[in-house]
Amino acid sequence: MSAPSPSPAPGRNRKVLGRLSLPERTFVTDALRTETVGGVLLLAAAIAALIWANTPIRESYESVRDFHVGPASLGLDLSIEHWAADGLLAVFFFVAGIELKREMVAGDLRDPRAAALPVVAALCGMAVPALVYTLVNVTGGGSLDGWAVPTATDIAFALAVLAVIGTSLPSALRAFLLTLAVVDDLFAILIIAVFFTENLNFAALGGAAAGLAVFWLLLRRGVHGWYVYVPLALVIWGLMYNSGVHATIAGVAMGLMLRCTTRKDEGERRSPGERVEHLVRPLSAGLAVPLFALFSAGVAVSGGALGEVFTQPETLGVVLGLVVGKAVGIFGGTWLTARFTRASLSDDLAWPDVFAVSSLAGIGFTVSLLIGELAFAGDKALTDEVKAAVLMGSLIAAALSAVLLKVRNAKYRRLWEDEERDDDLDGIPDIYEQDNPAYHLRMAEIHERKAAEHRRLAEVTGGASEENDGPA
Structure with a gap:
């Protein structure tokens, strides 16, 4: 498990979006690698759904999506679409719960001063889109039920966009985006639990709470074995x-219960939470989320339908919330945090970089689709229109951020190359060793060895290489 990032220096010396510690950078790199692959699969699934639902074979799409399966006696006779939204996304939120726990005990959220930036940025990045949606619908006479739709960020989709456009985003900005998405997921979970829970069955809720208590007790006692936890997790779900209560809450609760700190006295190299996340994240990113997208993103996108996205208050509010609200909210929250904590932006970055990443967070695909289904559950036509608005808003946000990031990509590439350079070949980037005397000694030996090689080459060639002699 990675060690916590060093605490920021107090006062004016603290830097916003500064270089990560080496352990934190390693963790972020590994996590984002899986999310990027999952994001590409998510894009492919969304495109497949749109093609399937907008071709002559669209009836087969509807037949598969609406096909019911499951034990009715247990209240689980659900459609495939429903299983994807309530079942598969529970895996996604389980991983989100582990990420949140890790951030709180070993990551950026561990230090209140470091946590202030992503928390305030995420809160502003949810409040402003909700406000934009509300204003559009109050003035346009639309429904306020969808205020939460544009509040979510889809980290996998955002990383897929980065992979497609080929930008070399510095690790500090990638880590900011990841932490922002984790906090965003937390508040999205709270929104789903508080605002989209109706007609509570207290007996079932009590059973779920008892199951969670057993789950926690088994973890505390160090019980091992997937054959214990998987059946129990299914019962709790x-x-x-x-x-x-929306079933994905069960996934979050179980994820938060996992221990995400290592016990050095027991020789642990990775915490249980990190080991489980390493196993489950590919399942979440590579299967659960793409399948959800396949059965949720299949909406009609004819020219007329796309035109209506910009004329109806509900759909226009979603598009503007994602494109404008997210960018303004996250950028404004970041700037205000820096302003009132007397911190300064990292010397390697500029405020336009923060705005570009903020606009990238306007890609709100997965959770936005889920909230859209919950918000307009009684109106199938409006649900599909809101889904089309989520797709359109995410597409516009992706295009805008791609342009803004490409403008700065030459600088990003230089920063990325500096972060990756390892001239002494010890497996540790040189930028993390510059204050270490042993590093300078190794580099002096390397330069001396290269100089000796040049001298020997000059002697063999009769001095023909003397003009090129010297350290490489």
Whole structure:
């Protein structure tokens, strides 16, 4: 498990979006690698869904999506679309719970001063889109039920966009985006739990709570074995679903219970939470989320339907919330945090870089689609229109951020190359060793060895290489 990032220096010396510690950088790199692959699969699934739902075989799409399966006696006779939204996304939120726990005990959220930036940025990045949606619908006479739709950020989709456009975003900005998405997921979970829970079944809810207590007790006692936890997790999920609380809350709760700190006295190299996340994250990013997208993103996108996205207050509010609200909210929250904590932006970055990443967070695909389904559950036509608005808003945000990031990509590439350079070939980037005397000694030996090689080459060639002699 990675060690916590060093605490920021107090006062005016603290830097916003400065270089990560080496352990934190390693963790972020590994996590984002999986999310990027998952994001590409997510894009592919979304495109497949749109093609499937907008071709002559669209009836087969609707037949598969609406096909019911599951034990009715347990209240689980659900459509494939429903299984994807309530079942598969529970895996996604389980990983989100582990990420949140890790951030709180070993990551940026561990230090209150370091946590202030992503928390305030995420809160502003959710409040401003909700405000934009509300203003558009109050003035346009639309429904306020969808205020939460544009509040979410899809980290996998955002990273897929970065992979497609080929930008060499510095690790500090990638880590900021990841932490921002983790906090964003937390508040999205709270929104789903508080605002989209109706008709509670207290018996089922009590059973789910008892199951969670058993889950926690087994973890505390150090019980091992997937054959214990997987069946228990399925029971907890089923009870949570039947309680009336959205079933994904069960995934988050179990993720938060995992221990995400290492016990050095027991020789642990990775915490249980990190080991489980390493196993489950590929399942979440590579299967659960793409399948959800496949059965949720299939909406009609004819020219007329796309035109209506910009004429109806509900859909226009979603588009403007994602494109304008997210960028303004996150950028404004970051600037205000720096302003009132007397911190300064990292010397390697400029405020336009922060705005570009803020606009990238306007890609709100997965959770926005889920909230759209919950917000307009009684109106199938409006649900599809809001889904089309989520797709359009995410596409516009992706295009805008791609342009803004490409403008600065030459600088990003230089920063990335500096972060990756390892001239002494010890497996540690040189930028993390510059204050270490042993590093300078190794580099002096390397330069001396290269100089000796040049001298020997000059002697063999009769001095023909003397003009090129010297350290490489």
